[in-house]
Amino acid sequence: EAQVTQNPRYLITVTGKKLTVTCSQNMNHEYMSWYRQDPGLGLRQIYYSMNVEVTDKGDVPEGYKVSRKEKRNFPLILESPSPNQTSLYFCASTPSNTGELFFGEGSRLTVL
């Protein structure tokens, strides 16, 4: 089944404790991206990647890192999480020919 898989789906952590949210897609898509969704603000792009080893900042990259060592994986790293990073996070992959975003099921992160 074609899908984008995120882990963990739910996480409660404390300020400053490094964490990684994994994202994997099995559709051989070139593009991958990360978003956060907050009430009243909608989805905002954090980082995107156009191919392996090619990443770029989105609209709200502060406090986040990403890497794209393999085509299928695009992990989101929070080196030192803070409470303002409490949010619902979505990973998406996109085929280069259509631009359609295929989203994962989301990861709800709470930073205390």
Added chain:
Amino acid sequence: KNQVEQSPQSLIILEGKNCTLQCNYTVSPFSNLRWYKQDTGRGPVSLTIMTFSENTKSNGRYTATLDADTKQSSLHITASQLSDSASYICVASAGRGYQKVTFGTGTKLQVIP
């Protein structure tokens, strides 16, 4: 600054009725516009994609229109069903690639029996 505005913020309709959701965008250079449906707690799912040259696109009971001159799009839902209850998000892309996207804040639709 690229912007996407949606209206109304929320809407309640009776099952079986039609409704229309609106999207105004300011994105340059415009590439394409998409509508997504997001069930509560789930990832958004694509309904339609339209490029600059397309005026209308349908997906079952969903019909999207695009007016590139006025920078407006609408999503019309026909014969609504309870399962249509969700948030509907308008997304505009800029540039040649597909990665610079701007999302609207969505319209929350509730269909009641």
